[in-house]
Amino acid sequence: MDNEYNDWLKVKEAEARQKQEQFMDRIAGKLKRPRLREAPDHPFRGAPAYWRELDWSLEERLARFEDNFTAAGGHVARLDDLEAAKAYIMAKAQALGARYILRQDNPLLAELGLDEALAADGARVSVWNGHRSEAWIARAAEADFGVVAPDFAVAYTGSLVVQSAAEEGRSVSLLPTALFAIIPVERMKTRLGEVLDTFDAVGRETLPAGIHFISGPSRSADIENDLTIGVHGPGIVFALLVG
Numbered sequence: 001m002d003n004e005y006n007d008w009l010k011v012k013e014a015e016a017r018q019k020q021e022q023f024m025d026r027i028a029g030k031l032k033r034p035r036l037r038e039a040p041d042h043p044f045r046g047a048p049a050y051w052r053e054l055d056w057s058l059e060e061r062l063a064r065f066e067d068n069f070t071a072a073g074g075h076v077a078r079l080d081d082l083e084a085a086k087a088y089i090m091a092k093a094q095a096l097g098a099r100y101i102l103r104q105d106n107p108l109l110a111e112l113g114l115d116e117a118l119a120a121d122g123a124r125v126s127v128w129n130g131h132r133s134e135a136w137i138a139r140a141a142e143a144d145f146g147v148v149a150p151d152f153a154v155a156y157t158g159s160l161v162v163q164s165a166a167e168e169g170r171s172v173s174l175l176p177t178a179l180f181a182i183i184p185v186e187r188m189k190t191r192l193g194e195v196l197d198t199f200d201a202v203g204r205e206t207l208p209a210g211i212h213f214i215s216g217p218s219r220s221a222d223i224e225n226d227l228t229i230g231v232h233g234p235g236i237v238f239a240l241l242v243g
Helices: 002-031 058-071 082-096 107-112 114-120 136-142 192-202
Strands: 075-079 100-104 124-128 145-148 152-154 159-163 178-184 211-214 219-221 227-229 236-242
Touching (some): 058 075, 058 236, 082 145, 107 178, 124 136, 159 178
């Protein structure tokens, strides 16, 4: 029985290979060119040299980021300093009636002074600190605003790059209704490859559990291409470029 089964498998394999050859021959005939029988050479790996040399000026990086981020449905504000960023978020909180804000436990955001200003205005601010005693994911889902300080921004793709950590939970950028990202202009890069190189440099063993690339608000479409905003993340995203 085993020999008969093995013989049957060999016949079926030969038939399948014959059909595969016929299929590939038909494609080559439609393309009007001979079949390739060997894998072509690939002398280059990764991005070509000219792409790695692309480096826009700071002003062009900021302008290109704004164009690309807004094209994806995000909002961009150019602000002089952290005080202006605080005033911007305060104004949005008042305009949108935000009563609960969640932010990362980040030195830059602590320097912002937003907690005291919002509390004085009647809103509540929580700081994600990684303590398991707090139901942080539930708190993030309840939040009107999430406030983060991205590690980088990328002009060419219009993306924010946010790494997770014990004090900087990924839910801060994923669950609130609206997201505010405070980005010092010196964190703006031209190409995504510049950011990926920094991750390679630190080594796989030191990478965080999550690295998130955010290009505007959450966008989802079903099979009929009906676009819905905010299903899998914040429906409104503000990128505040500071400096």
